[in-house]
Amino acid sequence: MEWLEIFDISLFRSLIRSATPIALIGFGAAMCSASGVLNIGLEGKMLNAAFVGIAASYYSGSALTGFIWGVSAGVLTAILFGVLSFNLGADEVLVGLAINIFSIAGTRYLLETLFKRRGFFSDPSIQGIDPINFEFLVDTRFEKILSGYTPSIYLVFFLAIVLYLVYYKTRLGTAIRATGENPEAAEDAGINTLRMKWLTVIFSGVLAGIGGTFLSLENMTLFTEGMSAGKGYIGLVASSFGNNTPLGTFGASLFFGLGDAIGIRLQGVYELDSRLILMVPYALTVVVLILIGIRQRIRVRPVPIPEQ
Amino acid sequence: MEKFSFKDVLILFAGTIITIGIAWVLLTVTGFVPREIGKLFFEGAVVGQRNILNTLNIATPYILTSIATVVSFRVGMFNIGINGSMYIGGLYAAWAGYKFTSLGHIPHVSLCIAIAIITGSLWMLLPALLKVYAGVSEIISTIILNFVAVLFVSYMANGPFRADPIAPATPRILETAELKQYFPNSQFNSGFFIAVIIAFLTYFILKKTTFGYELRSGGDGLVGFYPSRYSSYLGIPSDRSAITGMLISGGLGGLAGGIEILGNARYFYQELLFNQGFDGILIAIVGKLEPIGGLIASLFWSALRNGGLFVDYKTEVSREIVVILLSILIFFVSAQKLVSSLERFKFVRKLDAFFTRKIK
Numbered sequence: 001m002e003w004l005e006i007f008d009i010s011l012f013r014s015l016i017r018s019a020t021p022i023a024l025i026g027f028g029a030a031m032c033s034a035s036g037v038l039n040i041g042l043e044g045k046m047l048n049a050a051f052v053g054i055a056a057s058y059y060s061g062s063a064l065t066g067f068i069w070g071v072s073a074g075v076l077t078a079i080l081f082g083v084l085s086f087n088l089g090a091d092e093v094l095v096g097l098a099i100n101i102f103s104i105a106g107t108r109y110l111l112e113t114l115f116k117r118r119g120f121f122s123d124p125s126i127q128g129i130d131p132i133n134f135e136f137l138v139d140t141r142f143e144k145i146l147s148g149y150t151p152s153i154y155l156v157f158f159l160a161i162v163l164y165l166v167y168y169k170t171r172l173g174t175a176i177r178a179t180g181e182n183p184e185a186a187e188d189a190g191i192n193t194l195r196m197k198w199l200t201v202i203f204s205g206v207l208a209g210i211g212g213t214f215l216s217l218e219n220m221t222l223f224t225e226g227m228s229a230g231k232g233y234i235g236l237v238a239s240s241f242g243n244n245t246p247l248g249t250f251g252a253s254l255f256f257g258l259g260d261a262i263g264i265r266l267q268g269v270y271e272l273d274s275r276l277i278l279m280v281p282y283a284l285t286v287v288v289l290i291l292i293g294i295r296q297r298i299r300v301r302p303v304p305i306p307e308q
Numbered sequence: 309m310e311k312f313s314f315k316d317v318l319i320l321f322a323g324t325i326i327t328i329g330i331a332w333v334l335l336t337v338t339g340f341v342p343r344e345i346g347k348l349f350f351e352g353a354v355v356g357q358r359n360i361l362n363t364l365n366i367a368t369p370y371i372l373t374s375i376a377t378v379v380s381f382r383v384g385m386f387n388i389g390i391n392g393s394m395y396i397g398g399l400y401a402a403w404a405g406y407k408f409t410s411l412g413h414i415p416h417v418s419l420c421i422a423i424a425i426i427t428g429s430l431w432m433l434l435p436a437l438l439k440v441y442a443g444v445s446e447i448i449s450t451i452i453l454n455f456v457a458v459l460f461v462s463y464m465a466n467g468p469f470r471a472d473p474i475a476p477a478t479p480r481i482l483e484t485a486e487l488k489q490y491f492p493n494s495q496f497n498s499g500f501f502i503a504v505i506i507a508f509l510t511y512f513i514l515k516k517t518t519f520g521y522e523l524r525s526g527g528d529g530l531v532g533f534y535p536s537r538y539s540s541y542l543g544i545p546s547d548r549s550a551i552t553g554m555l556i557s558g559g560l561g562g563l564a565g566g567i568e569i570l571g572n573a574r575y576f577y578q579e580l581l582f583n584q585g586f587d588g589i590l591i592a593i594v595g596k597l598e599p600i601g602g603l604i605a606s607l608f609w610s611a612l613r614n615g616g617l618f619v620d621y622k623t624e625v626s627r628e629i630v631v632i633l634l635s636i637l638i639f640f641v642s643a644q645k646l647v648s649s650l651e652r653f654k655f656v657r658k659l660d661a662f663f664t665r666k667i668k
Binding site: 038040080084087088089090091093094095097098099100101102104105106108109112113230233234236237240275276278279282283285286289290292293294 | 434443444456462590593626638639
């Protein structure tokens with residue numbers, strides 16, 4: 001059973017690191033989908049945030065400034081998405097795709113124009129966000145598991161719980177779900193559905209911004225072309241794996257992260273090709289989607305016959 | 309989606325002017341002379357045999373992917389996975405290109421193309437069936453399949469189909485399987501003609517045949533973009549046409565990938581990057597989801613892209629500026645309310661009525 005050796009602490013840590021951006025995007029996508037917005041543009045939002053974050057950190061020499069600018073970039077892209085699809089009547093999917101293509105080209109253009117680089121950019125004057133070490137965990141057995149992550153990683157765990165509470169236990173969560181499930185009924189109940197959609201889109205922009213700066217300022221302190229590498233789409237997939245619920249999305253992201261971590265570990269070590277392992281989460285997502293679809297088919301609500 | 313009308317042309321025109329303005333500002337700010345860059349740009353796009361041929365060569369996959377988009381959107385399926393079909397079609401075209409020896413030129417090429425189309429369309433079978441029978445959103449499932457396609461072809465290029473011990477790539481395709489390149493100074497090949505024929509064929513089928521009408525009726529009853537079951541009330545099996553449309557769309561995507569391999573790359577390698585599938589969707593929207601519109605829009609798009617490459621090569625200006633401007637243009641074109649708000653003006657309404665009557 002030598003293959004069991006790969007399941008150790010460092011695999012766990014790498015799993016958490018891979019899962020974080022997916023979960024951040026996934027939460028945003030889940031909230032958007034819950035309110036009936038299919039947000040494909042998250043990839044572009046993330047990429048913009050990653051670039052702006054690193055540029056701001058480079059010019060100001062402060063990680064916090066970089067982070068704030070990065071998140072603002074994500075929010076601004078989200079506003080662009082909202083204005084185009086809600087106010088100007090463009091189709092969400094098309095706007096999302098256009099934003100992704102725009103962002104890939106835009107960041108590459110700025111990389112070449114501002115920094116005269118192609119491919120990637122890194123510089124010693126870029127300040128990254130440092131990991132947090134908990135003093136009280138030093139020399140305990142939990143130190144290796146719980147301590148020494150960057151802030152966004154703790155934020156993900158926090159968000160998973162908070163979003164769960166908001167989603168199921170508050171009026172706001174109910175309003176968001178109602179907006180997605182039955183907009184007309186929600187309007188009748190006095191919910192401003194447009195405001196709900198704006199809220200979730202802006203929220204997803206904030207999360208995509210954090211996810212982007214996580215990639216460029218926390219995980220590594222550099223920017224590469226197309227850095228988000230499809231994570232925006234994977235987040236969307238994770239959210240539909242989790243049936244657009246916060247905890248489901250979180251679990252799905254951990255699962256995608258696990259696939260990623262095992263894939264990295266197995267690279268060229270064992271006979272089994274890592275690409276086949278990377279396919280497993282996607283295949284399972286398809287299975288989950290089929291199960292959800294079938295469940296919805298079966299659950300045909302019988303219309304009660306009124307008694308005479 | 310509505311037919312091409314005067315206000316669309318107006319918006320396209322206004323959008324173009326605004327994007328040119330943005331380009332002007334961007335270039336001036338970064339210290340270039342916009343007029344000279346513009347001249348170079350024009351030269352790179354359409355001046356001289358070599359540049360024109362390159363433009364047409366770049367256009368080939370765009371034409372096919374935009375028509376793939378047209379077909380799938382017209383039947384009411386949002387196929388985002390044309391890229392995946394391209395990878396699969398390209399991989400198997402390369403495989404057929406080196407596997408089948410002792411065939412003549414025409415049979416071999418036809419076989420490779422047929423295999424590219426079949427594999428590409430089979431790749432789309434799963435999302436189509438999932439959508440129709442399990443209600444799974446085809447957008448999500450095709451996005452998933454894009455990832456799976458990339459992993460799959462990279463696995464195949466590394467594993468079963470690998471020939472080169474150093475680089476993960478398939479063997480070079482045999483000479484009999486190559487699409488002919490006619491000119492020594494360009495990679496322009498006969499694939500372009502296939503693409504153009506397909507565009508006109510799609511126009512004919514969608515417009516003039518019963519089969520085409522059945523396909524269209526699935527999507528033309530869309531309110532905005534969201535399917536209503538309008539066609540099934542007419543007795544047209546909308547589920548069947550949705551599946552057929554999706555398969556055709558995937559097949560065209562596979563063909564695009566196959567032509568890229570047989571005409572340009574000549575072998576499949578791991579780092580091969582297709583993203584024409586995503587661009588094709590935007591192009592099809594600019595062409596108002598009409599096959600001929602898609603053809604014209606792809607020629608336009610690739611002329612701009614090639615101009616951008618030329619400028620990038622000659623000066624310090626990044627080629628990406630073209631894509632930025634094009635996506636800004638897409639923002640304008642896709643903004644339906646912006647377009648319909650033009651109806652407020654009387655002369656727009658009049659011209660609209662005038663042109664729709666004349667062209668019909």
